[in-house]
Amino acid sequence: MSPTEPNRSFPLASDRLRKFAASIHPSRLAAGLDPLLSPSTLLRLQQSSRLQPRLAELLLGSEVDVSGSGWNDDLLLGHDPRRAALLAGSIWHARSVLKLVSKRDLSILVAMIGAEAHVFAIRHLSAAVATTPVADPEQLSRQIEHDGHACLGAWLDEAPALDRIRVLLRLPIGTAVDNPAAEHRSVADPLLSLVVSHLGMEAAAV
Secondary structure: OOOOOOOOHHHHHHHHHHHHHHHOOHHHHHHHHOOOOOHHHHHHHHHOOOOHHHHHHHHHOOOOOOOOOOOOOOOOOOOOHHHHHHHHHHHHOHHHHHHOOOHHHHHHHHHHHOHHHHHHHHHOHHHOOOOOOOOOHHHHHHHHHHHHHHHHHHHHHOOOHHHHHHHHOOOOOOOHHHOOOHHHHOOHHHHHHHHHHHHHHHHHHO
16 A cells, blocks of 8 residues: 555444444443443443444454454344344244244234244254243243343354454343353254354345
């Protein structure tokens, strides 16, 4: 690059950091700054274009080079991590999802996990993990969310540190993503492979 040629990596890096800072979950931001900050204060900080790069660097680590080739699409291709967790959890409990047939129960389940996760579970029934049936739709939705987040967390534990934290920071503190069990670690990779493949096909169609 010649001395007179502008370095376009700097605005590119700032744009990446601003976009990322805006996606950080408020609970993660509060933990990184001050847990006593009010939601309104956190929101103002997070929406400040001047502060966004600093906030992102603080939580990611200032040594991260966001202008280089290492800053690619994140592991979930920019998609909502909770959505990925629900998709993974729906596969985990696909047998119970399939057995939930009453109109009332289905409406409750779909309202809580979304129609996409419901269809995804049935499509991938052969990859189901849980064998104990859960008949109550509200309990089933909670189990889907819990096991899905745990699988996501186990999968992320095997990823490079930067890739892992870029996803974790977009999830609230307190989900099972932070504390997966051995049973989740043993099946996380095949389940998340199905999820990422699904998300990738969606991205390619855009």
